[in-house]
Amino acid sequence: MLILSRKAGETIWIGEDVEIIISEVKGEQVKIGIRAPRNIDIIRGELRQDISTSNTESVVKNLSLFTNENNRKQ
Structure with missing residues (x-):
């Protein structure tokens, strides 16, 4: 740095x-x-962290929905 x-x-x-x-x-x-x-692209550091956290949470929720649908079909 x-x-x-x-x-x-x-x-x-x-x-x-x-x-x-x-x-x-x-x-x-x-x-x-x-x-x-x-x-x-220019973005403030705290917004970048918020976006990253939000994206991670979204992926986890979507994976959980996908896993629950697969469990129901079996």
Whole structure:
């Protein structure tokens, strides 16, 4: 993991296409802007975790329904 110190108005580049702009720093909160091509998905970490958890729960429920249907047919 690379850790950088930046001030408001400074930037970080990821590759040739993605620019991270530090917009504002207030206490423990940092506002950032991201310039990236439209084909790059950008999602907050906590939402990614929620989606992953939700998808896992959905698969488990669907498997359980499938298993219950197979047990009834036998």
